[in-house]
Amino acid sequence: MTAPFPTPVAGDDQRLLSPEELEAALRDIGARRYHNLHPFHRLLHDGKLNKDQVRAWALNRYYYQAMIPVKDAAVLARMHDAELRRVWRQRIVDHDGDAPGDGGIERWLKLAQGVGFSRDYVLSTKGILSATKFSVEAYVHFVKEKSLLEAIASSLTEMFSPTIISERVSGMLKNYDFITKDTLAYFEKRLTQAPRDADFALDYVKQHATTPELQRQAMAALTFKCNVLWTQLDALYFAYVAPGMVPPDAWQPGEGLVEETSAATGGRRGPFVGSDVPRLPRGVRLRFDEVRSNHVLLAPERTFDLDDNAVAVLKLVDGKRSVGDIAGELATIYAADRSLIEADIGVMLADLAQKRVLER
Numbered sequence: 278m279t280a281p282f283p284t285p286v287a288g289d290d291q292r293l294l295s296p297e298e299l300e301a302a303l304r305d306i307g308a309r310r311y312h313n314l315h316p317f318h319r320l321l322h323d324g325k326l327n328k329d330q331v332r333a334w335a336l337n338r339y340y341y342q343a344m345i346p347v348k349d350a351a352v353l354a355r356m357h358d359a360e361l362r363r364v365w366r367q368r369i370v371d372h373d374g375d376a377p378g379d380g381g382i383e384r385w386l387k388l389a390q391g392v393g394f395s396r397d398y399v400l401s402t403k404g405i406l407s408a409t410k411f412s413v414e415a416y417v418h419f420v421k422e423k424s425l426l427e428a429i430a431s432s433l434t435e436m437f438s439p440t441i442i443s444e445r446v447s448g449m450l451k452n453y454d455f456i457t458k459d460t461l462a463y464f465e466k467r468l469t470q471a472p473r474d475a476d477f478a479l480d481y482v483k484q485h486a487t488t489p490e491l492q493r494q495a496m497a498a499l500t501f502k503c504n505v506l507w508t509q510l511d512a513l514y515f516a517y518v519a520p521g522m523v524p525p526d527a528w529q530p531g532e533g534l535v536e537e538t539s540a541a542t543g544g545r546r547g548p549f550v551g552s553d554v555p556r557l558p559r560g561v562r563l564r565f566d567e568v569r570s571n572h573v574l575l576a577p578e579r580t581f582d583l584d585d586n587a588v589a590v591l592k593l594v595d596g597k598r599s600v601g602d603i604a605g606e607l608a609t610i611y612a613a614d615r616s617l618i619e620a621d622i623g624v625m626l627a628d629l630a631q632k633r634v635l636e637r
């Protein structure tokens with residue numbers, strides 16, 4: 278069988294690397310290919326995504342989380358040594374927990390719920406991109422089909438995860454008002470679990486990759502796994518950032534969400550009132566569409582036609598003017614009653630907020 282990805286060579290002339298050289302070569306793979314370098318992660322951590330794009334990440338990443346114990350059970354099934362199984366089974370416990378309501382998958386569900394999803398929608402895995410499923414399933418197949426050394430080596434991306442997790446948690450808390458420490462609780466445990474798991478796997482690989490060929494296989498396994506993580510972000514980027522092509526059946530913003538209550542959003546539903554300050558969410562823009570020869574609201578994966586009244590209002594939405602200010606300006610321009618305008622635009626803005634192209 279031909280290798281699915283180009284496999285790195287073990288050294289200049291396939292010589293046996295020392296354990297330290299092997300570790301350095303593995304770390305170098307991460308330095309060049311780990312998913313912290315992916316543009317989607319840069320956007321996520323720097324606060325450049327809108328809420329729906331963060332939701333798409335949380336939803337798709339759930340599939341990875343949910344399949345990790347399936348992957349680890351497959352690895353476990355290949356271990357003929359009870360001592361090894363005793364160590365590895367901890368990974369399954371970490372994700373599944375010891376009791377209902379416990380464990381990493383549950384904490385990821387909390388994260389997904391924290392950004393607005395209904396638990397049942399996430400659990401259904403409906404709406405997850407096919408490309409996410411393909412990547413994650415490729416990982417499960419890989420550990421079943423390849424040697425135990427390769428299966429263990431493929432988990433070594435975890436060597437690099439504490440850095441990305443710290444960066445992600447601080448970046449997201451700083452940059453998104455809808456993200457709380459509670460929502461990101463998943464990552465707290467990973468900060469101790471990942472280094473523990475990675476240390477064990479790295480020792481195993483250094484001890485068992487005893488020929489140039491085995492060392493090459495270990496490096497190829499880590500490269501493969503970096504690609505598993507990278508392609509998941511490619512898929513998210515393509516569907517929800519640019520060009521914004523959401524495949525049929527994949528999650529569309531607005532789907533699978535819990536009806537937002539004031540407690541969940543920190544905001545209110547219903548008409549906007551005079552003191553509300555409307556703003557366009559990140560990624561939503563008011564644009565003149567030459568083809569339609571009309572203004573539209575451009576969201577990452579949707580376009581909304583606007584009538585003249587909406588255009589007049591949205592031209593004044595700048596995240597600074599309140600509804601009262603906007604009504605005041607329009608009342609002057611159109612010589613109309615300010616309180617009537619305020620009531621009208623309150624309803625109109627609430628309708629746009631319902632469609633998630635406006636925030637207060």
Ligand SMILES: O=C(O)c1cc(C(=O)O)c2c(n1)C(=O)C(=O)c1cc(C(=O)O)[nH]c1-2
Pocket residue numbers: 345381431432433434435436437438441442467506
């Ligand atoms: O947040 C991350 O960037 C990240 C990365 C990785 C990784 O590098 O594979 C894992 C996780 N998180 C994670 O939470 C997790 O449980 C996990 C298990 C594994 C694995 O390969 O067995 N990787 C990862």
